[in-house]
Amino acid sequence: xxxxxxxxxPYLSHGRSGLLPALQAVQAEYGWISREQAAEIARLLHVPxxxxxxxIEFYDLLHNKPRKKRTLHVCTDAACSLRGADQRxxxxxxxxxxxxxxxxxxxxxxxxxxxxxxxDHAPAMVLENGREWRILGLNGEWMDRPLSLVGGTVRRIxxxxxxxxxxxxxxxxxxxxxxxQQLSPQQVIDEVKASGLFGxxxxxxxxxxxxxxxxxxxxxPKYVVCNADESEPGTFKDRLLLADDPHLVLEGMRIAAYAVxxxxxxxxxxxxxxxxxxxxxxxxxxxxxxxxxDGFEVEIRMGAGxxxxxxxxxxxxxxxxxxxxxxxxxxxxxxxxLFNKPTVINNVETLANVPFIIxxxxxxxxxxxxxxxxxxxLFCLSGDVARPGIYxxxxxxxxxxxxxxxxxxxxGGSPQAILxxxxxxxxxxxxxxxxxxxxxxxxxxxxxxxxxxxxVFDQRRDLRQxxxxxxxxxxxxxxxxxxxxxxxxxxxxxxxxxxxSGRLLPGDRExxxxxxxxxxxxxxxxLGQTAAMAVLSAIKEWPELFTPS
Amino acid sequence: xxxxxxxxxxxxxxxxxxxxxxxEVAREHGIDIPTICYHPATQSNGLCRMCVVEVEGMRLLQxxxxxxxxxxxxxxxxxxxxxxxxxxILEMLASTADLSEAxxxxxxxxxxxxxxxxxxxAEPRHIPPIDDNPMYVREYSKCILCWRCVQVCAEDAxxxxxxxxxxxxxxxxxxxxxxxxxxxxxxxxxxxxxxxCPTDALEPKSEYLLEQGKYxxxxx
Numbered sequence: 001x002x003x004x005x006x007x008x009x010p011y012l013s014h015g016r017s018g019l020l021p022a023l024q025a026v027q028a029e030y031g032w033i034s035r036e037q038a039a040e041i042a043r044l045l046h047v048p049x050x051x052x053x054x055x056i057e058f059y060d061l062l063h064n065k066p067r068k069k070r071t072l073h074v075c076t077d078a079a080c081s082l083r084g085a086d087q088r089x090x091x092x093x094x095x096x097x098x099x100x101x102x103x104x105x106x107x108x109x110x111x112x113x114x115x116x117x118x119x120d121h122a123p124a125m126v127l128e129n130g131r132e133w134r135i136l137g138l139n140g141e142w143m144d145r146p147l148s149l150v151g152g153t154v155r156r157i158x159x160x161x162x163x164x165x166x167x168x169x170x171x172x173x174x175x176x177x178x179x180x181q182q183l184s185p186q187q188v189i190d191e192v193k194a195s196g197l198f199g200x201x202x203x204x205x206x207x208x209x210x211x212x213x214x215x216x217x218x219x220x221p222k223y224v225v226c227n228a229d230e231s232e233p234g235t236f237k238d239r240l241l242l243a244d245d246p247h248l249v250l251e252g253m254r255i256a257a258y259a260v261x262x263x264x265x266x267x268x269x270x271x272x273x274x275x276x277x278x279x280x281x282x283x284x285x286x287x288x289x290x291x292x293x294d295g296f297e298v299e300i301r302m303g304a305g306x307x308x309x310x311x312x313x314x315x316x317x318x319x320x321x322x323x324x325x326x327x328x329x330x331x332x333x334x335x336x337x338l339f340n341k342p343t344v345i346n347n348v349e350t351l352a353n354v355p356f357i358i359x360x361x362x363x364x365x366x367x368x369x370x371x372x373x374x375x376x377x378l379f380c381l382s383g384d385v386a387r388p389g390i391y392x393x394x395x396x397x398x399x400x401x402x403x404x405x406x407x408x409x410x411x412g413g414s415p416q417a418i419l420x421x422x423x424x425x426x427x428x429x430x431x432x433x434x435x436x437x438x439x440x441x442x443x444x445x446x447x448x449x450x451x452x453x454x455x456v457f458d459q460r461r462d463l464r465q466x467x468x469x470x471x472x473x474x475x476x477x478x479x480x481x482x483x484x485x486x487x488x489x490x491x492x493x494x495x496x497x498x499x500x501s502g503r504l505l506p507g508d509r510e511x512x513x514x515x516x517x518x519x520x521x522x523x524x525x526x527l528g529q530t531a532a533m534a535v536l537s538a539i540k541e542w543p544e545l546f547t548p549s
Numbered sequence: 550x551x552x553x554x555x556x557x558x559x560x561x562x563x564x565x566x567x568x569x570x571x572x573e574v575a576r577e578h579g580i581d582i583p584t585i586c587y588h589p590a591t592q593s594n595g596l597c598r599m600c601v602v603e604v605e606g607m608r609l610l611q612x613x614x615x616x617x618x619x620x621x622x623x624x625x626x627x628x629x630x631x632x633x634x635x636x637x638i639l640e641m642l643a644s645t646a647d648l649s650e651a652x653x654x655x656x657x658x659x660x661x662x663x664x665x666x667x668x669x670x671a672e673p674r675h676i677p678p679i680d681d682n683p684m685y686v687r688e689y690s691k692c693i694l695c696w697r698c699v700q701v702c703a704e705d706a707x708x709x710x711x712x713x714x715x716x717x718x719x720x721x722x723x724x725x726x727x728x729x730x731x732x733x734x735x736x737x738x739x740x741x742x743x744x745x746c747p748t749d750a751l752e753p754k755s756e757y758l759l760e761q762g763k764y765x766x767x768x769x
Contacts, residue, residue: 035727048703048710049726049735057715057724064727306717323714328595328615480694480714480721482596483585484634487641490719491668498670505669518637521630522598522610529609 004040016047017339019055019321023062024302028130032063047321058323058479060305061128061271068109072096073272075124077115077233078419078469079382079455085123099136100127114307114473115233115423116272119382119455120149120389126272133274145275148240149389151405154368156376157352158392161244165279168286171247176355177292180255183358188259189215192354194362196374201227201310201347202424202450203526204439207354210344213334214260217342222262224253225319225338225345228269229303229310232422233473234453237378238348240390242269242276245352246283250298252351254287255358257296260344264297268315271303307477311525312337312345314479325481326525347451349378369395373438377449381406383456384413393437400433402454413458417541421450423470424530426537427463448533464500464545467538471496474531485528488519492532502549509539509546554620559627571613571624572600582626583635583657586695587614588745591705594696599657601634602626610634632661639663644671645719647691650749654693676722681730684738686757689722691750698723698742698751711736 007025011018022041026033033041033056042052056062074089089112092099096108118124118135125136134142150162160166180188193208214222226249230238241249253265269277280300287293301319303309309318313327316338337343353375357365366374373395379402382388386407393402399418409415418428425448428435435441442449457466475493480486492515495508516532523529539546552567558580565574570593575582585597595612604611605623610631613624625631639658643665648654658665676689702709711734715724725734743751758765 038727048713050710050713050724053724053726054713054715058717328612475719478718480716480718481594483598483638483642483694486694486719486721487638487645491641491644491671494668494671511668514633514637515641518634520609522601522634522638524596524598524612 002040004037005044008041008044012044015045016321017319018045019047019052020059020304020318021301023052023056024304027062031069031130032065032067035064038064045321051322054323055321058306059271062304068107069129070100070106071109071111071128072100073111073113073116073126073128075114075116075118075122076112076469077473078423078466079115079119079234079388080123081465081469082383082457082461083122088123099125100142113272114476115231115235117230117236117239117270118146119234119236119380121146122382122388126275128274131274135275145243145279146239148236148244149387150240150244150392151387151389152376152392153397153405154376154392154394156356156368156392157248157349157378158240158245158390160248161240161390164244165282166245166247168247168283168290171245173290174247174251174254174287174292174355176359177251177254177258180258180358185215185259185261188255188358191362192259192357195357195365196362196372197350197353197357197365198373198439199347200349200353200377200451202232202421204449207346207350210334210346211256211259213332214262214337214342214344217335219335219342221264221341222260223338223341223343224257224260224262224265225315225343226253226265226267226351227310227312227315227345227347228267228273229315230270230273230348230451231307231310232424232451232453233470234382234419234422234455235380235451237380237390237452239273239276240378241348241352242273243279246280247287248352248355249348250283250287250293252346252354253298254293254296255354256344256346256351260342262344263295265299266319266338267298267300268309268319269300269302271305274302277302306479307473308479308525308527311527314525315345316343323479325479326527328524349451370436370438370440372440377437377452379437379452379454381454381456383419384410384415384458384461385456386410395438396436398434398436399428399454402437403433403456409456409458413460415456416459416461417457417463417466419455419457419466419534420453421448421533422453422455423473424527424533425450425453426533427541429541446537462500463538463542464496467535468493468496468500470534474527478527478531482524482528484519485523485525485531488515488523488528489531491515492519492535496535499546504546504548506548508548509543512539512546556618556620556622556624558624565618569618571602571611571616571618571622574618575613575624575626580626582613583660584614585654585693585747586697588697591697591700591745597638597695599635599638601631603628603631636661636663640665640667642693644668645674646693646748647673647688648693648748650691651693651747653747674719680754680757682732682736682738682754684740684754685743686752686754687723687731688750688752691748692723693748693750694721694723695747697745697747701741701745706741707737707739709735709737709739712742
């Protein structure tokens with residue numbers, strides 16, 4: 001057996017779907033994938049050569065050129081740049097040993113990274129060494145997992161977070177799953193519908209309706225997919241749940257599988273969260289050994305550096321071994337999802353809400369939150385607040401209360417702008433401080449909660465630099481499929497470069513608006529449809545910024 | 550006979566069959582909707598978004614080439630929103646690719662009064678021509694990523710799989726396995742990709758040579 005064949009042995013039976021794991025296995029061993037190795041993988045998995053090349057090329061974390069074995073990923077996105085990330089990248093590019101000890105002759109690849117989901121560790125860095133990933137803690141030590149700050153006025157979803165990984169015995173068994181089995185699948189769905197649970201990944205679709213649609217869809221097998229590709233700049237709540245309470249998420253998946261009749265589940269974990277993989281694997285083993293997952297097989301799949309794969313259909317394409325191009329919808333995943341089969345795909349936090357609903361009932365669940373936004377939400381506070389971290393609070397809390405929870409503004413500053421919903425979100429201003437954070441209140445104010453990002457900028461900050469970060473992010477992450485986003489994210493970033501360096505041309509504001517509205521109105525998927533939201537909201541709030549000098 | 554129903558396009562009642570797309574229905578009734586990536590011989594991917602239309606009740610513009618016509622639909626094919634999107638797409642395209650040999654797109658630019666220099670200082674996709682085989686030349690500076698060549702090389706026609714994509718986003722390109730010369734790939738030189746290319750990014754070698762004032766037909 002060839003060396004490659006033995007490396008990718010576990011994935012040979014997967015066919016095309018084994019392509020990403022196979023490429024990742026070879027790269028973990030050699031640091032990159034040579035032409036000969038790629039050809040061997042293509043032959044063994046029966047994938048056309050050009051498509052193997054196309055897949056490697058799509059993902060930031062896969063490489064088809066020789067490179068240094070270890071990579072230092074330096075986050076240069078909005079929250080980290082407030083804490084000196086850009087200077088840090090320049091220093092480290094000149095001398096990586098400032099951050100990492102290297103053996104004589106050993107070299108380190110230093111690369112800028114989009115948001116690493118470590119905004120509470122800003123400026124964040126991750127060290128990739130084959131399958132071993134480590135993160136730089138706030139005290140300057142390399143750690144095998146983040147130390148997250150968790151707070152809030154309630155601790156319903158985060159009850160066991162903040163003290164490291166919760167083992168199965170500490171979790172106390174799957175009580176909600178036990179109760180679910182005394183109900184029919186339809187009763188479980190009805191309970192989730194009655195709870196009013198909305199998806200927490202950003203789109204806020206009613207979870208119960210999604211489950212019901214998949215349960216009624218014809219086709220077999222059915223799948224439950226946990227979307228753990230958390231990549232929205234400013235978001236790091238799913239990282240907390242997976243790191244500290246993986247059984248809560250697994251139990252949610254198990255109940256979802258029962259409700260819709262799924263026999264197989266996937267956890268699609270963001271590539272840059274590779275340090276969470278051992279934690280998830282251990283939790284899976286514990287649950288399997290305790291018989292809690294009988295009849296339901298769960299597989300962990302790693303992303304490979306592509307924000308677009310958080311879009312549900314692009315995520316399916318990625319699991320299927322393809323470039324992460326989003327599909328045209330409809331048909332929707334509940335009828336034509338992963339492998340074209342009925343699929344429920346839920347965000348990590350959404351699934352983490354399910355055990356409470358089933359164990360305590362919809363009425364108890366609704367004791368928190370508003371009529372139209374029931375329950376609690378995890379908010380990711382970052383930027384110029386005294387204590388960046390994850391805060392759980394009922395829907396309806398105000399922005400002001402949230403900021404107070406995070407210790408108020410850092411260094412006695414005053415808030416200038418608050419980016420709600422991440423790069424795909426919109427700017428709130430001090431006049432929004434008393435707004436109640438519910439889906440309905442925010443919609444009315446033309447704002448969005450997204451996945452729960454609250455990124456705060458004080459009065460010292462140059463918002464033009466923030467907009468540039470956002471513009472560069474989308475230009476880097478557009479998949480390139482549909483024209484409005486493929487070209488629009490690039491044109492938008494070019495104009496924002498001019499904005500940030502004080503070189504705006506006459507007509508640039510109108511160009512931003514035309515590009516922005518075209519992306520919003522005509523793009524194929526949610527990435528393009530939201531890629532101009534922050535810019536358009538900034539034009540509305542601070543038109544003077546966009547006047548050529 | 551298949552099931553028929555009526556819908557409204559630009560205020561006109563039209564009849565459609567179940568399974569027809571909005572584009573098919575519109576064209577059947579002489580209503581023009583511009584398209585770039587659409588080709589009757591390839592699967593529609595709805596990616597150029599030139600065919601977007603307004604459908605009452607839908608929040609966003611809808612790609613007519615893939616949206617099935619439904620009874621009672623109310624469709625506007627040339628509203629101000631639609632116009633703005635199409636004009637901006639064309640202007641961005643002109644700032645991205647060399648459209649000198651894309652007469653259909655040039656006509657659309659005129660029809661929508663699109664300004665080819667709308668985006669000053671824009672970085673075009675500049676890629677040197679690849680002349681690596683006796684049959685065709687690849688000038689990817691002209692490529693508009695309509696995907697048709699990749700599709701006919703794969704399941705839409707030839708099952709040859711010589712080409713796919715490299716890069717991502719704006720810097721996506723059509724490419725061979727590790728950028729190998731076409732002669733080292735699975736290409737069978739069937740010419741289908743050249744036939745469906747809308748911008749002459751794929752051009753027969755003899756045409757390419759003639760354009761450069763060279764004589765491509767030596768005596769045997």
